[in-house]
Every structure is written in structure tokens, then in C-alpha cells.
Amino acid sequence: MHNTGMGEYDVVIVGAGAAGLMCAGTAAMMGQSVLVIDHAEKAGKKILISGGGRCNFTNRFAGPGNFLSANPHFCKSALARFSAADFIDMVERAGIAWHERKHGQLFCDESARDILNMLLAPCRDAGVTFSLQTEVLAVKKEDHQFLIHANKGDFHAKALVIATGGLSIPKMGASAFGLKIAESFGLKVIAPVAALVPFTFTGKEKERLETLAGISLDVNVSCNGRSFSEAMLFTHRGLSGPAILQISSFWRPGDTLLVDLLPGTDSAAFLEQKCRERPQAQLTTVLCELLPRRLVPLLIEHDLGETRLCQLSQQQRRDLAVLLHGWQLKPNGTEGYRTSEVTLGGVDTDELSSKTMQSKRVPGLYFIGEVVDVTGHLGGFNFQWAWSSGYAAGMAIAEVQ
Numbered sequence: 001m002h003n004t005g006m007g008e009y010d011v012v013i014v015g016a017g018a019a020g021l022m023c024a025g026t027a028a029m030m031g032q033s034v035l036v037i038d039h040a041e042k043a044g045k046k047i048l049i050s051g052g053g054r055c056n057f058t059n060r061f062a063g064p065g066n067f068l069s070a071n072p073h074f075c076k077s078a079l080a081r082f083s084a085a086d087f088i089d090m091v092e093r094a095g096i097a098w099h100e101r102k103h104g105q106l107f108c109d110e111s112a113r114d115i116l117n118m119l120l121a122p123c124r125d126a127g128v129t130f131s132l133q134t135e136v137l138a139v140k141k142e143d144h145q146f147l148i149h150a151n152k153g154d155f156h157a158k159a160l161v162i163a164t165g166g167l168s169i170p171k172m173g174a175s176a177f178g179l180k181i182a183e184s185f186g187l188k189v190i191a192p193v194a195a196l197v198p199f200t201f202t203g204k205e206k207e208r209l210e211t212l213a214g215i216s217l218d219v220n221v222s223c224n225g226r227s228f229s230e231a232m233l234f235t236h237r238g239l240s241g242p243a244i245l246q247i248s249s250f251w252r253p254g255d256t257l258l259v260d261l262l263p264g265t266d267s268a269a270f271l272e273q274k275c276r277e278r279p280q281a282q283l284t285t286v287l288c289e290l291l292p293r294r295l296v297p298l299l300i301e302h303d304l305g306e307t308r309l310c311q312l313s314q315q316q317r318r319d320l321a322v323l324l325h326g327w328q329l330k331p332n333g334t335e336g337y338r339t340s341e342v343t344l345g346g347v348d349t350d351e352l353s354s355k356t357m358q359s360k361r362v363p364g365l366y367f368i369g370e371v372v373d374v375t376g377h378l379g380g381f382n383f384q385w386a387w388s389s390g391y392a393a394g395m396a397i398a399e400v401q
């Protein structure tokens, strides 16, 4: 079936973001008539700001282990059907220059706009219709059709794809629309939580940490059995940087972070060696060789800092090593959706087919991208999920109809 008249499409996709555009291009190239609705004034806004404007569009090592979900197996099928290698292939065929940074993260050489243009090209070539600045007011399923009632008119479709993303950055148009639609059709939703997000502190701890704002150092940070070795940044509000954003996905209110300030350094051996070489040196002076100068007085009491190395007892040296490799910090919260990069939780994967992203209860209804309870680590994984799930749904819709 194709254009059957005004407002009738094979598929309506709500959300012109990463997943929605991937799905639209895929289904349209397979001969489907596609309408993409978005309440924003332009498509792909998050793509444009991603990766500091260069879009970390995938990760060479993307695999199921890089995703959080109540069902960690759910993402496997879609990731296998459309992998990081498949997306790299698309990028290369589009002639987009890219480069690899650490941990397999791939970025555009020029601009994130290249990725958006690449996604829009098949939509344009295959005649996808866009209705931007459009609010969906109600959605109903009648017989085998969906009726999408919007402020710009009513649309009918055999398939409805919800690709409205997570709740992060409401200023950019993020909304709970997808979760509400899921619930209105009786689908279970896992409560959303801001993730890949900086931590905040209050009171005395905030005042202490504030004095370090601007300092960045490589650490290993652990919480709830997970740990990440990356940079940590002190901010005026608390802590940020890649190590912190990564661990935020595993942190729950009340949890304490364990920060190894000197990963890979045997600080006990270092202190022993310094004690032999410069027994009269003050502890602070020696620690400043390993750590940012402003951080040291925050870690150790003034008196201890002034102690000469030769006066330190073995127990004090041991205690120091424990502190340096396991500094405990208890955030009071996170900066929330205002700055979080993604949202944990979403439509319960139990409700969806892992091969097609179609609702098991409501045939023809699909959920893709961040609205689904699949959340990637930092490093290009969230876009890869958008591409893989968008492709899975786009192909499935074309195959069914």
C-alpha cells in the first residue's frame, strides 16, 4: 500500500531524531509511504549538538555489554542486524570523513550536520513527508489503522512508530510523549532516570569541592560493582567528566562513589621510595608530585600534610594509600534532565519484539531509540542503538506490508 490519499500513509513516525530518521529512510527506501511528525522546528537537533558538534556517531566496539536494560539480551538482535560496521559503511558511502578517538569512539572530521544530511538524503530521495512544528494531540487504533490527531490535521497509518527519545534536555524538545503513548496502550514502562549526568553536592561537601572547580584528572571511579577509568572534572556544582557521566548510570540516591585518584600507581611503594630519597620532605610536597596541588589539602589534614616523610608511621602510610585509591564521595543528587545526555528506563522491553521493535500487545505499534528501556554507555553507543533499532523497525514494517 502506498499513498492512499490525503493524510494516509503506510507509516507515521513521531520523532525526527536519530532513530526516527533512520527508520524513515529505511522504510521509505523499501517502498513505504512515510510521514515523520515532530514538534520541533527542525529535524535531528540532538544530532547537531552531539559530540561537541562533531557527533560521536558510533563506537567501533559497540556490543550488548555496552547497554543497560532490565533485559540485557534485548538489544542483541537489532545490534547484530545493523551493527557499528554497517553504520560506518553508510558514513563512508556518503563520503563523510571521520576519525577515531580513544575507546573506539568515532566522530565526524567536519560536522555533525554531515550525519544529519546523510540521514535526510534517503528520506528526500524516497519522498518522506515531514510535518514539523506539529503537536500530536491524540492517538487511537481503529480496526487495523492508527488515527493520529494532530494540530495540523488527522493522519492515518497502518504502522505507527514512536521515536520521541528520552527526557533529557527538555529545552531541546524532549518530552514524555512516548512513555504516555505506551501507557495509554497498556504497555509497561520502566520509570525513567537521568543518566550520563554530572553529580551535585550540598552543604560543606559542595563548598569543599567548589574550591577545585576546573581541575580534571584521570581516575578510576566505582559504584555498585561497576567502574570506569577516564577523566573526572570538578565543577562549581560538583563532579563531571567522562568517568563521572559513565558511573552516573549505575549510581542510585544514597550511594557512595569510590574514586581511585591514582589508578595504576602503587602509592605505598611511591611513598616508601620518597621516604628513602627525601626523608625530610613534607608529605604535601611529595603528594603534589602525583596530584593537582589544590586537591592535596582537601584530602589530608593540615598537620599531616606538614609531617616529614621520615616521621610517618607505617600505618599512616597505609591509611594514605587507602585514601588515595579509595576516596569516598557521596553526591546528594545529579543535575537531572537539564544536562543529562540520556534517560535510563523507558518502554519495558518485555512489551516489544527484539527483532522488530513492534509491540507484542498492539500490532503495528513500534518503539525505537531512547524511548525504549535500552541505554548505552557514553561513547557513541546511544546513537548506535538509535540506528540499530530504527533500522530493525523500518525493515520490519516494509517486510510486513
Ligand SMILES: Cc1cc2nc3c(=O)[nH]c(=O)nc-3n(C[C@H](O)[C@H](O)[C@H](O)COP(=O)(O)OP(=O)(O)OC[C@H]3O[C@@H](n4cnc5c(N)ncnc54)[C@H](O)[C@@H]3O)c2cc1C
Binding pocket: 014, 015, 016, 017, 018, 019, 020, 037, 038, 039, 040, 043, 044, 045, 046, 047, 049, 050, 051, 052, 055, 056, 057, 058, 134, 135, 136, 163, 164, 165, 166, 168, 169, 172, 173, 174, 175, 176, 177, 340, 341, 342, 368, 369, 370, 371, 379, 380, 381, 382, 383, 384, 386
Ligand atoms: C548534549 C548531548 C550530546 C549527545 N552526544 C551523543 C554522542 O555524541 N553520541 C551518542 O551516541 N549519543 C549522544 N547523545 C545521546 C543521543 O543524542 C540520544 O541517545 C539519541 O539522540 C536518541 O535518539 P532518539 O531518536 O531516540 O531521540 P532524539 O534524537 O532525542 O529524537 C527525538 C525526537 O522526538 C521529538 N519529540 C519529542 N517529543 C515529541 C512530541 N511530544 N511530539 C513530537 N515530537 C517529539 C524531538 O523533538 C526529537 O526530534 C547526546 C545527547 C545529548 C543531550
